[in-house]
Amino acid sequence: MRLFGRRxxxxxxxxxxxxxxxxxxxTRPAWDTAGIHGLHRERRFDAVVxxxxxxxxxxxxxxVALPGGDLVVEEGPGDPTPLATALDRELEAPYRAEAxxxxxxxxxxxxxxxxxxxxxxxxxxxLELAFHGPERTxxxxxxxxxxxxxxxxxPEHVVRARRIAAELWEVDADPL
Numbered sequence: 001m002r003l004f005g006r007r008x009x010x011x012x013x014x015x016x017x018x019x020x021x022x023x024x025x026x027t028r029p030a031w032d033t034a035g036i037h038g039l040h041r042e043r044r045f046d047a048v049v050x051x052x053x054x055x056x057x058x059x060x061x062x063x064v065a066l067p068g069g070d071l072v073v074e075e076g077p078g079d080p081t082p083l084a085t086a087l088d089r090e091l092e093a094p095y096r097a098e099a100x101x102x103x104x105x106x107x108x109x110x111x112x113x114x115x116x117x118x119x120x121x122x123x124x125x126x127l128e129l130a131f132h133g134p135e136r137t138x139x140x141x142x143x144x145x146x147x148x149x150x151x152x153x154x155p156e157h158v159v160r161a162r163r164i165a166a167e168l169w170e171v172d173a174d175p176l
Contacts, residue, residue: 044110044112045110045111045112046091046095046111046112046113047087047090047091047110047111047112048108048109048110048111049086049087049089049090049108049109049110050086050102050106050107050108050109051082051083051085051086051106051107051109052105052106052107053082053083053086053105053107054104054105055082056076056077056079056080056082056083056101056107057077058076058077058101059100059101060075060076060098060099060100060101061073061075061076061077061080061083061097061098061099061107062074062075062076062096062097062098062099063075063076063080063083063084063096063097063099064094064095064096064097064114064164064170065084065087065088065093065094065095065097065111066093066094066116066164066168067093067094067116068093069093071084072164072165072168076099080097080099083097083099083107083109084097086109087109087111090111091111091113092113094113094114094115094116095111095112095113095114096111096112096114096170097109097110097111098110098111114170114171114172115170115171115172115173116164116168116169116170116171117151117152117161117168117169117171118167118168118169119149119151119161119167119169120167121167122149122167122169123140124140124141124145124163125141125162125163126140126141126142126160126161126162126163127139127140127145127149127152127159127160127161127162127169128158128159128160128161129149129152129153129158129159129161130157130158130159130176131153131154131155131156131157131176132156132176133156152171154173156175156176157173157174157175157176158173158174158176159171159172159173160172160173160174
């Protein structure tokens with residue numbers, strides 16, 4: 001009797017006792033044979049759809065859909081309404097969307113939910129607010145800022161806000 005270890009590996013013993021084939025004839029799961037390992041990438045989009053929209057010019061579009069149905073176009077055609085309408089079936093506004101033409105009529109549209117807040121009277125286009133314990137750092141367009149924006153304050157987070165249009169800002173918060 002051995003004190004430590006086994007004469008045959010446990011998986012071999014269990015397979016033999018269960019009557020399962022073990023060896024070259026055993027089929028391996030796809031993830032094992034493909035060499036895929038590690039953690040999966042975080043999902044970039046919450047919804048992806050295709051839509052036929054031959055009337056839209058260009059090959060790319062990016063826009064933000066706001067609550068209430070307004071669209072803020074950042075790149076591409078002046079009216080991406082057909083693209084947003086298709087995505088609205090899968091994703092509730094507010095969201096940020098990217099679209100790519102696949103052929104003469106077909107577009108692929110992907111969107112991800114965003115948080116939108118109204119910040120009246122705030123200057124700049126990009127804000128960053130970090131809280132770590134008693135320390136607080138506030139930057140406006142990369143430069144040190146003073147004051148406070150209570151709606152952005154989240155303990156032990158870095159909060160970034162980017163102006164969408166006028167007083168509407170997209171907010172992203174990452175824990176420290």
